[in-house]
Amino acid sequence: MAQQLKYGLAVVSAALAFWVVYLVATTLPLEVQGVGAYQNFYFHVGSFITAFSGFFLGLAASILYLKTGNFKYDSFAAGVNEIALLFATTGLVMGSIWARYAWGVWWAWDARLTSMLLCWLVYAGYLMLRTSVEEPSTRARLSAVLSIFGCMIVLFVYKSIDWYRTQHPSAVFGFRGGGGFGPGIMYPVLLAWGSTLCLGILLAMVRMEQAEMSREIDALRRQVHSY
Amino acid sequence: MGYRELMDVAAGFAAFLIIILIYVFLMDARGRKLRKELDRVRKMAGETEKKG
Numbered sequence: 496m497a498q499q500l501k502y503g504l505a506v507v508s509a510a511l512a513f514w515v516v517y518l519v520a521t522t523l524p525l526e527v528q529g530v531g532a533y534q535n536f537y538f539h540v541g542s543f544i545t546a547f548s549g550f551f552l553g554l555a556a557s558i559l560y561l562k563t564g565n566f567k568y569d570s571f572a573a574g575v576n577e578i579a580l581l582f583a584t585t586g587l588v589m590g591s592i593w594a595r596y597a598w599g600v601w602w603a604w605d606a607r608l609t610s611m612l613l614c615w616l617v618y619a620g621y622l623m624l625r626t627s628v629e630e631p632s633t634r635a636r637l638s639a640v641l642s643i644f645g646c647m648i649v650l651f652v653y654k655s656i657d658w659y660r661t662q663h664p665s666a667v668f669g670f671r672g673g674g675g676f677g678p679g680i681m682y683p684v685l686l687a688w689g690s691t692l693c694l695g696i697l698l699a700m701v702r703m704e705q706a707e708m709s710r711e712i713d714a715l716r717r718q719v720h721s722y
Numbered sequence: 723m724g725y726r727e728l729m730d731v732a733a734g735f736a737a738f739l740i741i742i743l744i745y746v747f748l749m750d751a752r753g754r755k756l757r758k759e760l761d762r763v764r765k766m767a768g769e770t771e772k773k774g
Binding site: 702 | 731733734735737738741742745746749752753756757759760763764766767770
């Protein structure tokens with residue numbers, strides 16, 4: 496069943512991605528919202544929404560781990576945070592490529608971009624922490640605390656464009672007030688988000704299986720050493 | 723679609739695919755290593771149990 500779900504997610508993700516590429520290449524206007532090189536935007540936004548969803552799921556799992564001490568929540572947090580970091584990486588890189596065409600520079604040290612880089616570094620530190628601490632309960636506790644701290648930065652990243660004047664475009668989601676997508680933009684953005692979300696769920700499922708496997712290895716090693 | 727827009731789209735999608743593919747390859751390698759290690763530790767635990 497899990498295997499079939501994985502294949503299903505892979506097929507849906509690929510189909511949605513091709514659909515977005517087709518829409519971008521054939522039907523959308525070239526000059527959207529006054530920015531010529533806008534086409535990269537779809538997967539950039541989709542990647543970040545998936546990444547932030549993952550970071551928040553990681554936060555929930557980390558809080559649950561600290562509350563219950565159940566290692567399943569720790570495995571879940573490790574899986575979703577790693578996949579969220581992957582999508583944060585693709586979002587940053589695609590945003591940088593977009594910026595080169597739209598702004599003429601690869602990077603600008605404004606509040607949004609700098610806080611996102613900081614957030615990326617914190618979650619990269621989270622993964623390094625998980626590989627550097629041997630004792631499972633210490634590793635899980637420290638990782639949970641760092642995950643909660645990282646999520647505070649995610650909130651700052653999200654609100655930074657409202658709190659500071661940034662080079663980054665202002666809010667694009669209508670529910671935040673202001674901004675909003677131009678005509679014909681919302682549809683491919685949602686498709687791209689669906690594609691990255693399906694891919695993210697698929698990769699997180701595989702990653703969590705691996706986290707469970709390494710937990711079993713730890714448990715068996717302890718069992719062997721106790722004899 | 724003009725040349726500039728085409729290059730932008732191609733560069734963006736290529737970057738996305740390359741990052742995802744690198745991650746998938748690394749994940750696959752880690753999965754193989756973990757499965758191998760799990761088999762080894764299971765065998766070791768089984769032998770220790772028999773001796774014990």
